[in-house]
Amino acid sequence: MFTNNRPFVLSIAGFDPSGGAGLLADAKTLEMLNCNGLAVNTANTIQNDIKFEACYWTSEAIILQQLALLMERYPVEVVKMGIVENLQILNKVIDKLMIRNKKTKIIWDPVLKSSSGFSFQEPGEFQIDLESILEKIYVVTPNFDELKLFYPELNFEETVRKISSKTNLYLKGGHRPADIGLDELFTTEGNCFRLEPVRRDCSEKHGSGCVFSSALAAHLALGNSLVEASKNAKKYIEKILASNNTLLAYHNL
Template sequence: MNPVHGTKNILSIAGSDPSGGAGIQADLKSIAAAGGYGMAVISALTAQNTHGVNAVHVPPAGFLTEQLRAIGTDIRIDGIKIGMLANAQVINELTDWLAEFRGAATQAGTPVPAVVLDPVMVATSGDTLLDEAAGAALRRLFAHADVITPNIPELAVLAGAAEAADWDSAIDQARELAARYEVLVLAKGGHLDSARCRDGIIDASGVLFEVESARHSTANTHGTGCSLSSALATFYARSGDWGAALRSSKTWLDTAIARSGELEVGSGHGPINHLARLWDGAAIDVAGDALQAWWERISPIRTAIDELGFIRTLQDGSLDAADFEDYLGQDAIYLRGYARAMSRAAALAPDTESQRFWAAAASSCLEEELALHRGRLAGPLPEPSPSTTAYLNHLLAGTDSYPVLAAAVLPCFWIYQDVGTRLAAANHRAHPYADWLSTYADPGFEEATAAAIALVNGVHAAADARTRQAMWCAFEASALHELAFFAQTAAEGPRQATNTAAADFAPEGDAVPAR
């Protein structure tokens, strides 16, 4: 899925908390902090503060449906977070509306908003909040959710087991739930006794994405589950990727907990500091926005690639066969080294999903290099050109830092796919390079490019300012290497002049890179 940009409308369906730390009030703050527009349908009214809940008033279930229909018939909904639901009747009303709403979207061919369900079942005191009928109704609601986010006690109730005492046990219970209800489960380690706090998105096969953070010594954790689930729904609506959404949510939540002491709210379990970074004037880097800015900044480089004689003659079919073979030879050498870089990225990646992606991409590069060598190249591979050598040296120089390396390898995906889209559009049966151009139309590569963008987005969102700057420099340098690589054939003039185009874009005082 390509990164999604623009404001996203996120609907929270939950109870209220007049103290502002949990429920609807926390959801709206979290959604805003994550870059979304928050909307609220209230399922219950509470009288509570930082010491606990004193009373609950549940409006008639039919009024919940009226609220939902008022929003759903007027405003586009890009994501839904569900929190406290007090009884079976309310849950059944919501289930009926969700089935109707999502079914209508599917039938109309419009996007179906993802649903993040926080099953509020167990109070901090350990008391069970739902009776047996409500618990059964909640389980039926799971069929309309994409992710459920139980804490450790709630996970145990849903799994029908004792509370998990360690992370591996929590994963096992989450896997069982994921398989039973065909839903993703966000396992949360906040209740575990460990030096680090781990969270992971689990399916029936195991951990898909996992992140961890420091455990902060604070009593200000009121509403943490509400806040995390609503942030997750928002970040997913903006990125289309659960891994990136989890990383962004966890990074934001870690700051909000760490800076909760700056607030002075109540004398019990205080709230987290939802808007700490906004009050600092620091922009929230929502998945997709930073890299889109990078893409726009290299627009002159991309335009220069499109205007190269090699690209233009490859597109119209007039490219000399010897020039094409020269390019393929260098490309085969490059892909071999590029596979090494992605294998290193797989080794450095912090989560299973990223490791699998980079490892698969490395394997694909080697397969493509072999196909190139056996297919169109008649003889052995040529010697690597200065452009090819410099590009590979640039990639392999970043192999001590996963964020920098991930940013460095991304332009080969992104620019290659971008240029390839236009080349594939010019293809026809009589084109001398028809078989080659047809590879650019492979939907698998487009999906891989989108996945690479999403992964790097997540890494960027979790990085500090210095690392982000290093990532941008690596990305920009790789874009320049892409330009120089395409410019190195005889179609651009003498080999010694192949870096001329790239020189026009090199930062002042920097050496001109060459792919």
């Protein structure tokens, strides 16, 4: 078994050649937060920070093959998951992780649509295997727009209650209709923690959801509780959002 002083965090996500989102953004974040980042590529996207042209999915067999080899070598207790072709594959990947280690903490960032409008999941297909996935993961990190797709027939309060009865829910506030930047953590114990924005000099960044979820994964791997990890990840993403005025963040400030 490979060991050293930094925890291993695995990102299972897509490759964005701009580096703003996906595996490259996760790797930057994990390195800055003193974790060893590992990666399994689920897709190659043809894009930059403002334009998305195509998505070429990695086959299920290749994803599982790469995952098996990494898990054989490295002790991974925290996994961040981004885009996957469909929830059936996502469910199979989660099962493989749980077979290896039932205590694995899985952070699912449900990237359903790119910032330029490309849909990764069709609304009807998103419901398939959803219940099973929520029951296995540790925390899910949607924004307000993504939350609406979980249970379209339910209102906001009902959706939050249903999700948080199965897993912890970190609701990102960047797309809130009011109180922009206010995040909320709903735990399976029935608690709600409000995470108010501190900085007011933030600007929009391509891939900010990816950066937040990988920062959350890093702080969990470093031994923080979910509440403390959430607070620390919130601080990190605000620093990223305030790093410059372009759509691509600086991490090494």
